Amino acid sequence: MLKKILTVDDSRTMREMLRHTLANAGFEVVTAEDGADGIQKLRESQPDVVITDINMPVMDGFEFIENVRKFEEYNRVPILVLTTESAPEKKQRAQSAGATGWIVKPFDPEKLTRAVNRVMP
Amino acid sequence: MxxxxxxxxxxxxxxxxxxxxxxxxxxxxxxxxxxxxxxxxxxxxxxxxxxxxxxxxxxxxxxxxxxxxxxxxxxxxxxxxxxxxxxxxxxxxxxxxxxxxxxxxxxxxxxxxxxxxxxxxxxxxxxxxxxxxxxxxxxAPVMIDLEAFDAVEAPSGRTFRISFAPHASLYLKGHDPLRFFRELGDMGTLSVTCDLEALPKLNDLTPDESYLKWQIDFETERDRDDIEAVFDWVDGECVLSIEEIGGSPPDGDGENLDAFLQALEESGDDAAPADLVDIDDFGQDPETASADAPAPANPVAELVDTIETAVGANASGNGDQGDDGNDNAGAGSKAEKKEVKKASQTIRVESEKVDRLINLMGELVINQAMLAERIGQAGFGSASPTGLALVELQNLTREIQSGVMAIRAQPVKPVFMRMSRVIREVCSATGKRALLELEGEHTEVDTTVIEGLIDPLTHMIRNAVDHGIEDPETRQARGKPAQGTVKLSAYHSSGRIVIEINDDGAGINRERVLSKAIEKGIVARDAKLSDDDIDNLIFAPGFSTAETITDVSGRGVGMDVVRQSIQALGGRVHIASRPGEGSLFSMTLPLTLAVLDGMIVKEAGQTLVLPVSAVLETATLKPGDVYTIGKNNRVVKMRNSLIPIIDVGRQLGFSERRDDYTRGTILVVEGGKNGLGAFLVDSIEGQQQVVIKSLESNYQRVPSIAAATILGNGQIALILDCDHIVSHQSGEPGPEIIQSMAG
Amino acid sequence: MHDENEQTTIGGEEFIAFRVGEQEFCVEITSTREIRGWSQATRLPHSPEYIVGVINLRGTILPIMDLSARLGMGSSTPSERHVIIVVQVHDKTIGLLVDSVSDILDVGPDHLRPVPEVNPSMSSEMFRRVIVIDKRIICEICLEAIMPELEMQAA
Incomplete structure (x- = not known):
């Protein structure tokens, strides 16, 4: 069975880009448009790894991660933060919210796949 | 994709x-x-x-x-x-x-x-x-000496001792120590021992505490940076030490290189004991690793398993350890519900799908009209069960239709927003100062109308700043604020959308406009024109010419093109100017280009449709109602005014002038700014919704005709352009200008 | 579309031939959408005499052109016997009212001639080429040239 990845990003472009890259790397991809949608999709699809953007409307990435970590069924899922914010304090915040790791945009397919594989159960 | x-x-x-x-x-x-x-x-x-x-x-x-x-x-x-x-x-x-x-x-x-x-x-x-x-x-951690050394010698088989003690928080962030071992395994060979010293008796064990530590002896060709990179995401989540054993290079001393390499080799031997755990095995079978540990006798494997499960089960919140599982689940789902509710409830649909729906809607309306006709022919009265069912169907169709149209209705806001850029551009090109004020930008109208609005609006806004707003000095001299204002507003009025552009500029210079119009041969030299007529000369074809085109409002089109494109949308445009105070351009457009509430009439053997919104009242004439003014100008006295009678059949060239004005019906029609007209037709057939079909898609614009529609019997009926007909009534030859303004 | 047509002149081409009055004309089969019988058209005001009116072609408004009138050969009186050839010209679809369809022709390049400057009453720019087969002479209608818009602009 293919490993499943949930990507949460408000940008259609990024969602398609992620789907394209990850599907090519042999993963099944589920996409969500913001944190709230992400929570919904997380429950529906039970992904192996989650990749999320930080800057999103409705529920931003930090809040999303914090929420995921509150669910006992899902709180062990690795979450990678995908963001253009390279500032150290952003990473810090993501980490304290419960992020497993981060990838700084713009990503290339190799970098992304490598990061996913690092945390893939 | x-x-x-x-x-x-x-x-x-x-x-x-x-x-x-x-x-x-x-x-x-x-x-x-x-x-x-x-x-x-x-x-x-x-x-x-x-x-x-x-x-x-x-x-x-x-x-x-x-x-x-x-x-x-x-x-x-x-x-x-x-x-x-x-x-x-x-x-x-x-x-x-x-x-x-x-x-x-x-x-x-x-x-x-x-x-x-x-x-x-x-x-x-x-x-x-x-x-x-x-x-x-x-x-980035820097270890210059080491790296320099690497670059020169690229030694193989260095051994590091890594001690790794995760904090409880590490598990709460989706990490799993196994993955670090797996990753290291990709870079070299490792031997892992689990240190269970801190592990309390089962009775004293707090499930979400972290008790395990690992020591990893790692043989690799990579350097320390690469090892650190493996742990970069758990910085602060664990106690980590990486120490090079078995041959760390002597402190920057190149002469001892041989000795170092010697030591390295030896340590390599040392580091390859028989009990070395292969990382692959390890990854699949964590118990093996634990069992390898210099462990107490109890069944560690099971214990580790228990801990993992326990951490999983209770790692439910950042620090709310006191809560039991149920509470946590409750809080979790509550939080989630709240967030889901916040999510925006819109979907993105390809416009093609909506267009298709609208076309089908049109077919449905036509089919329904056909059905109604058949039912009538079959002799079912409107009070019969069949007739009542038809009425219900009609109501339903109407509702579905307005629902479908609402899908495509959009606020005019995006177009209005675009205009702020237009203003900025014109200002920077002309050195004028103007602010765009918006009103009613949430007014909705069909997207097809919105699309058609962009060009004419852009041009009119440019024009308003370029020709309307004065330069800051002039404005101040006239006691106006240096910054001009262009107000763009939209509102609904009797089933149409009205868009107004109101500037506080100089207004139209009527003398200049008139003399230019005369010079261009647009109006006769002796024409008697009202102020309003003069203002609206700017829409006459050929009025704006290269001579008056500035960089800004030029681009080769004049206001007549604006008027044409608005007319193509079934709209009208008009200007009202107050010299010295500014100008008000107003255009009215249909809310949709798809359907229309039509008044069906018969005239000269043809079935014609008038927009119900344009018809003020209907009447039959008695002999005394009609007056003749001058030669052949018939008017009817209604609504306290004299309204010219327009013989529609003759106007359209379908029939000769009739003599008996009392045979037939009068529809009092509002022809926009052109005033009222009393349309004379043979009979009124009824009202129905009609689907607007463009004549231009396969033919071209036809004067006096706004569009066409298909009736219940499959025949085409023409929809009249009431404004055009009122302004072109042939009885009374209006000022020359009005004629030449005709499209 | 125009370009495609020009390219195909290299090989054999197919035409639909039809009668208007005593003469035979044709259009390229690739421009033809369908052939249908006459149905009552709705008159258009302020239109040239060769525009008979519009009919309902499965929900679209199809203008009907009296080809005889258009070619300056006098107006037809449409009847059940007449035929409408529905043709596509660029993005517009228009119906040509003709007397009858006479033939479908497969014509090699040998039989295609340029239009001679002969008939002053019939504007030769309305024709693209002339097909000569045995004793038949069939003028190919230049659809772009007969479209009403173009004439209106030229006028």
């Missing part, structure tokens, strides 16, 4: 983001900054930058980056907003839009570094930016 498709998505999304951005900035400008708007604006630029980065659109990335940083200043402190900065941000929107367009078309983007520099200066960005970069560099 190919990369090209994704690129297309990107540019489509850019367009959305740009409109979001422009709307947001405009709101900030008019209502002051609030956090939500600023965040939305920031996100728009951020998103554009993100996508641009993915495709390597470097010019776009670098400008968006500066733009984003500027917005970040405001995001961090709303009081940082001021007029000059807003102006700069709005200009940046224009430049960003140009850069996007350049990237999209693959052309050379115009140099945006000038504006980027201005942004950096105005928002104090330069320094902060560099600082950040420096920080990044400092962040």
């Amino acid at each position: 190919s990369l090209d498709d994704i690129k297309e998505t990107f540019f489509a999304e850019c367009a959305d983001q740009m409109s979001e951005l422009e709307t947001g900035l405009h709101e900030i400008q008019s209502d002051g900054p609030d956090m939500d708007t600023v965040n939305a604006v920031f996100r728009a630029v951020h998103s554009i930058k993100g996508g641009a980065g993915a495709f390597g659109y470097n010019a776009l990335v670098s400008f968006a980056h500066v733009f984003e940083n500027a917005l970040d200043v405001i995001r961090n402190d709303l009081s940082q907003v001021n007029e000059a900065r807003m102006d700069l941000l709005l200009r940046s929107v224009d430049v960003l839009s140009d850069v996007i367009e350049a990237e999209r078309t693959g052309s050379e983007p115009e140099d945006s570094s000038g504006l980027a520099g201005e942004l950096e200066t105005a928002f104090g960005l330069g320094g902060a930016h560099e600082e950040e970069d420096e920080e990044e560099i400092n962040f």
